[in-house]
Amino acid sequence: MDNRIRRRQIILEDAFIVLSILALWPTILGWDHLIYELLKYGALAGLVLIFIRRIQRYKDREKG
Numbered sequence: 001m002d003n004r005i006r007r008r009q010i011i012l013e014d015a016f017i018v019l020s021i022l023a024l025w026p027t028i029l030g031w032d033h034l035i036y037e038l039l040k041y042g043a044l045a046g047l048v049l050i051f052i053r054r055i056q057r058y059k060d061r062e063k064g
Helices: 002-022 034-063
Strands: none
Touching: 002 034
């Protein structure tokens, strides 16, 4: 059961990474709006959290 939860979390993290990449497109296309700026900052915050979680997972894996 623990593996199922962990696998689901990793899939959700991967999906969020893809959505974060898509959040950059309004800027690439030259669309300027407050919502797009907030979307980019939200994506950045989420990516930082994912990065921290994955570092912790790798450290836990090394410990055993």
